[in-house]
Amino acid sequence: MNIILALTGIACALGILIFIASKVLPEESDDVKKTEDVSAALPGMNCGACGYPGCFAYAQALTADPSIISSNPCPVAIQNPDRIKAIEAALNITIDSAAMAQKAVVHCSGNSQTIFTNSGTSSCKAAALRLSGYRTCPFACLGFGDCVEVCPQNAISINPDKNVAFIDWDGCVGCGLCISECPQNIIELIPANTKIAHLCSYTPLKNIPGRIRCDSGCTHCKKCFRACEYNAIIWNTEKLIPEFNPDKCTLCLKCIEACPTNCLALTVQKEDAGVS
Amino acid sequence: MASLFSIFIGMALINNFILSRFLGLCPFFGVSKKLGNAVSMGVAVTLVMFLASVVTWVIHDYILVPFEAEYMQIVIYILVIASLVQIVEMTIKRTNLSLYNSLGIYLPLITTNCAVLGVTLINTQETYSLVESMVSSIGGGVGFIIVLSIMSGIRERLDLADAPEAMKGLPIAFITAMLLSITFFGFGGIV
Numbered sequence: 299m300n301i302i303l304a305l306t307g308i309a310c311a312l313g314i315l316i317f318i319a320s321k322v323l324p325e326e327s328d329d330v331k332k333t334e335d336v337s338a339a340l341p342g343m344n345c346g347a348c349g350y351p352g353c354f355a356y357a358q359a360l361t362a363d364p365s366i367i368s369s370n371p372c373p374v375a376i377q378n379p380d381r382i383k384a385i386e387a388a389l390n391i392t393i394d395s396a397a398m399a400q401k402a403v404v405h406c407s408g409n410s411q412t413i414f415t416n417s418g419t420s421s422c423k424a425a426a427l428r429l430s431g432y433r434t435c436p437f438a439c440l441g442f443g444d445c446v447e448v449c450p451q452n453a454i455s456i457n458p459d460k461n462v463a464f465i466d467w468d469g470c471v472g473c474g475l476c477i478s479e480c481p482q483n484i485i486e487l488i489p490a491n492t493k494i495a496h497l498c499s500y501t502p503l504k505n506i507p508g509r510i511r512c513d514s515g516c517t518h519c520k521k522c523f524r525a526c527e528y529n530a531i532i533w534n535t536e537k538l539i540p541e542f543n544p545d546k547c548t549l550c551l552k553c554i555e556a557c558p559t560n561c562l563a564l565t566v567q568k569e570d571a572g573v574s
Numbered sequence: 575m576a577s578l579f580s581i582f583i584g585m586a587l588i589n590n591f592i593l594s595r596f597l598g599l600c601p602f603f604g605v606s607k608k609l610g611n612a613v614s615m616g617v618a619v620t621l622v623m624f625l626a627s628v629v630t631w632v633i634h635d636y637i638l639v640p641f642e643a644e645y646m647q648i649v650i651y652i653l654v655i656a657s658l659v660q661i662v663e664m665t666i667k668r669t670n671l672s673l674y675n676s677l678g679i680y681l682p683l684i685t686t687n688c689a690v691l692g693v694t695l696i697n698t699q700e701t702y703s704l705v706e707s708m709v710s711s712i713g714g715g716v717g718f719i720i721v722l723s724i725m726s727g728i729r730e731r732l733d734l735a736d737a738p739e740a741m742k743g744l745p746i747a748f749i750t751a752m753l754l755s756i757t758f759f760g761f762g763g764i765v
Contacts, residue, residue: 301641308633308650312657319661323668330671358675 332388333361339384341374345450347473348372364389371398373472377490399490400472401465404445405499406484407561408462410435410512426481435512437482437499439463445476445485467565491544494553498539498561514559525556578709580765581702585713588765591689592721593751593758598689601680602725603747611676612726613719618677620715622662622684623693626655627711630694631704651694652685659685689718724754 337357348370350356360366367385375381377399386393410433416425422444430436441461446454453469454476456462465476465485477485484499498516518538523531530546531553540553540562554562591597598619605615630651638644663681667674674681684690693714697707728750737746 301643301646304637304641305643305646305650308637309653312653316657316660316664319664323664326668327671330667 329361333357335388336360336385339375339381339388340372341378341381341471343374343450345374345473345475347374347475360385360389364391367391367393368398373398373400373474373487377471400474400487401467401470401490401492401565402472402474402476402485402487403495403565404439404463404465404485405495405497406437406439406462406482407497407512407514407563408439408441408457408460409514410438416440423481431482433512435500435515437484438512439482439484444479444481448475448479450475489544492542493544493547493549493565494542494562495565496539496542496561497563498559514561516561517559519558521556521558522553522562525552527552578706581706581710582713582716583765585693585710586717586720587758587761590717590721590758590761591692591714592718593755595689595692597692598687598718600683601687602722602751603744605677605680606722606726606729606747608676609723609726609730611673612722614673615677615680616715616719616722618662618666618681619684619687619690619718620712622655622658622687623690623711623715623718624708625658626651626690627694627697627707628704629654629658631697631702631707634698647695647698648691651691655690655694656685689714721754721758725751728754 333354334357337354340353340357342353344352346352348356350359353372356372367389371393375385376393382393385391412432413434414432416428416432418424418428420442422431422440422442425431425440425442431438431440433440439462441456441463443454443456443463445463446452446456450473451469451471453466453471455464455466457464463485467490472487472490474487477483477487479485482499488495496516498512498514500512500515516539520533520540522540523533527550528546528548530543530548532541532543534541551564554560554564585591589595592599592602601615601619606612630647633650633654634644634647638647638650659682662684663674666677666681693711697710700706700710702710725747729747732746732750735746741749
């Protein structure tokens, strides 16, 4: 019995000692407190998308210069209203989050034909070294899942029927780690409120239309652009592909109906997007 | 006096914590990239070692032995070390923030640094008196600082050396540690 009391006494004495030390020592400076508040609001998954070595280093940089949040925002934190509020409160600034939130999309529908069997290492990078992959289209998703491996949110899955990567927008936080991982460069960050995605990244090579390379390749026919009654589609004259203005899009889905090769798709479930 | 000196030399050089007993290896490889940080880490560890051996000596001789509760020593020692590390961490954080940032995770990890627990358990095992415990802990800490600064001095130059591609970074550091360990065996018979 006595020993229990004695050992409890030791623990209490040590606790009191720590308490006294925290009172006697000089106070933390304001910057330290600010940094800790900011770092508590950050996701803490240390994905490195901001370029800093971990969330705490990013919090320190933000405390030193709050303007970093607009030039180099944490892609994960700006998608979460609670985190934004906490950062705003800690740094005493306002953040325009709607303009900055982004999510990743794979620009490939996986309908390109397989022309040879890839029997080597099962990684996209290795497969891409030979003739830009085993598919007719040199811009096709190879489906070995290099992006699946790096996704800190496990939001990417491979569709086994078509062998194409699919990014679940419920999970995607827009860190962009998959983009540099893809040897075909077909993953792109687009604004998080975009409702329609263009699932093809074929660029005309020697005037061979995408149609020859893939059943649902973009033929650059501009039908979607003409079908849109709300000017929500902007024709990118350089890449010859449609780009979507989420503010004007009413989800009438006329562009999807108009597309002769079915290379447009909704980025979210129809029910979630408010379409019956 | 002579026995104190031999305890000091024994802890610092002959039975050096890192190179002979292989304790406290995580800060040895983690914080040995820059000489300045390595010395600060060594000083922090030495301070914790010293305080811990004084406190644990008192607790062992006046509480654990009379109550015949020596079987609780590891638990109690860990408790003491953890609280001391908390205080040292707080002190460094509020007085020298840049040092706190450069020590990073290795500062709270002193809590689980086996060299610190090692020195207190060795003191108990060898039935050292209070003064002998203090000397042995300082000896252990000095040995820790010596090895950490030698290693960081070497690693600063190693970064510039033309090592084979597969050996760059940690592998060559492991080989360096092995060679250092062999040199420290040379202290074997000096006391």
